[in-house]
Amino acid sequence: MDVTAKKPENPFQLTPVNPDHVAADVQRMGSKEAALIIDGLSDKLALDVLQRVNPAVVAGILEELDEVRKAQLFSSTPSALTQQWTLNQTYADDSIGRLMEAPSAVFRPTATVGEVTEAVRDLVKKIFVTYVFITDETNKLLGIVTFRDLLMSDDQATMAEVMFKDPFRLNAQTPLMDAMKLVLNRHYPVYPVCDDAGKLLGLVRGQAMFEEQAYEISAQAGTMVGVQKEERLLTPWPTSLKFRHPWLQLNLLTAFIAAAVVGVFQDTLDNVVILALFLPVLAGQSGNTGCQALAVTLRGMTLGELKPGSERPLVAKEALLGLLNGALVGLVAEHAFILGFIVFVAMIGSCIISGISGALIPLTLRRVGADPATASSIFLTTATDVASMGIFLTLATMWLM
Secondary structure, three states, X not given: OOEOOOOOOOOOOXXXXXXXXXXXXXXXXXXXXXXXXXXXXXXXXXXXXXXXXXXXXXXXXXXXXXXXXXXXXXXXXXXXXXXXXXXXXXXXOOEHHHHOEOOOOEEOOOOEHHHHHHHHHHHOOOOXXXXXXXXXXXXXXXXXXXXXXXXXXXXXXXXHXXXXXXXXXXXXXXXXXXXXXXXXXXXXXXXXXXXOOOEEEEEEEHHHHHHHHHHHHHHHHHHHOOOOOOOOOOOOHHHHHHHHHHHHHXXXXXXXXXXXXXXXXXXXXXXXXXXXXXXXXXXXXXXXXXXXXXHHHHHHHHHOOOOOOXXXXXXXXXXXXXXXXXXXXXXXXXXXXXXXXXXXXXXXHHHHHHHHHHHHHHHHXXXXXXXXXXXXXXXXXXXXXXXXHHHHHHHHHHHHO
């Protein structure tokens, strides 16, 4: 494998077989680690590898490369490809524009079937072609032609006569999740991507969209507990420490808040020691109730089920579920009458608050412009611990002291 080691501190071992294997290794890494790999490859091999990975991954890698290395790489890359990569970097991380490939097989409506067929024969020797795109002089998309139409049409017929007019297209600024909803029932292998004026900017493959969405979904569980989505199995430990440790410090702070609530009622615990047995029970049950509400709310956001104005009904539903779940669990946990009644009421109250918190936390994070899943589990744990222990110990102080 043609590899020039420019970074001796590179901790990764690439499979020395071919660009496909290197691309598979790069695909599994975060952007910084992948950029380190690309930086150590020859220009030719780096170009081969970048053309084999998801365009969104390419955009992330290019952002991590220094300007000198990027310029060196671009100087040996076809201009159409570098222009497309540069354009992709101007779009948001979660947009369709980030996934675009350079449009290929683009012709004018006056071209004949025979001319296009000959051109495509040469084109497919270099790149993979799925559709023929028809644009005007301003590059506005007019239609597409399938290979079947090329084969079945007369050689003298023009593209304007055989093309499918006004085809479905995606907007480069459309968020990936919204685009996934639009293509749900279409299942095309390739989608043209245009701007607001209808000009053809690139194309996006259905496979690339589903790969990126699968990655986003897989990262959500880690994001809830403070694991950055950029972290992968191959991420070096110093980088993982930098990603994770700040959230653990935040978790420590919130844990002290819950502990402070218990400290306020130290006298009650000293006099009625048995109360300490119920604290983890209440925290565990209310915490699980909140996690259920959190999971359903995040799923609704991800799938686009949460429509404007549906926030209040959602919170009310989770409050009702907390009431019912808390009552049923409280009945099972009840022992001595007074203590059992305290557990019963505390379980209801804490489950209601945890259910409401599970719905409100992601809604609040989204409203302030943050990722709804970001460390949501940490905030939820604090809310449920404070509510369960606070309510339980307050009631115990009132009725048992």
